[in-house]
Amino acid sequence: MRKSTKLAFAFVALAGVVGTAAYAQEKGDGMRDGVRMRLQKALKDNDGGITFDQFEAAMNPQLTKILADNGGKVTVEQLAAALEKARFEQMAKRIISRYDTKGDGVLTQEDVTARQKKVFALLDKNNDGKIEKNELPKGGRGHRLEGAE
Template sequence: MKKSTKLAFTFVTLASLVGTAAYAEQDKGGDMRDGSRWRLQKAVRDSDGGINFDQFSEAMNPQLKKILADNGGKVTVEQLAAALEKARFERMAKRMIERYDSKGEGVLTQEDVTAHQKKMFALLDKNNDGKIGKNELPKRGDRHHRQSEVE
């Protein structure tokens, strides 16, 4: 079997596994977390009514395609896990800096963290006595609502 055929087969297999996991997640009431369904729908909308295999392949999972390209077309479990973990933590770090960076400098300082914590404390200290009492703690499920008020 030619190297390009093996690579295409490997990619389709990996994409199918990712798609199967996403479909299973969707069946549990979730949605496709990797965004491939959205990218596929966008590709079809942007086309003249249909997409060919190359367009389909491009839309499915560009992150996986990049990881494979960065590793010479083959990736081990360890390499894939490390790349996915790195990308996940980079997204988390970016969101944290966006949330805390009060000056919009793209960096996180102790000053930013303290200012954010003071805002959160003030929101929780409903009676303004300088303490957070048990009755002022957020109820289960309130966390997301309170955090969005702070931001």
Template structure:
């Protein structure tokens, strides 16, 4: 195997590792494969059915190459870690905005938060009496096992 081919494969492997870590949430490998296949499919469509190594490399490593370029041509472990953390938190922030944004303008206001809280409260207040009782909380899952709601087997002794 030629040295350039080995280097290219090593670079692709590194980019794959970086990408996988950046999406290290639920089903990270599956999301990574889907993203990779979507980028490759788009590159192939844009190039009349075939792609060269340079096109493949561009489709696979655009973010990583930009990160290297933005940092003077070299990356340290700390710079890669910072970029991965930023990417992870940006994804989380996008999900939060999408979940709460009632106007669809990509911003979050106090009214958006209050609106979301009212919806969740209404769902939990199963008997519509304007109060949430321990018996109305789900058994387990996201709400039912929280310590402050007595989900630890204390029968609500430590509810606040």
């Protein structure tokens, strides 16, 4: 089999994996909100019409960047590492934005302590300096404390 045919098959397989992952995250009409927003922005930026190149750039900029960073080809290991890194960077940004009391993008022990004191105060409903079983939220997993965000 020719090298170009092998590359074409590999790209189709990669596109299928990425497409399957995207499909798993879809909403009711089959389009993720992020994709819809990027396409709407591309339409707005280009007077209501977009070319294939503009469409391609809007569809999955993360995958395009990963490919560019790796010379136009990626292995499963490279793609997994890049996606994992991006996922953990996103999680880190959310944690810092939640705890960072000074708004400087840096997390300190003081920030963590301040957040914990705030959550403790919300849980200690009778203000006796301790949390009792009846003061814990009744919700299941993922239950958020009001005012703790």
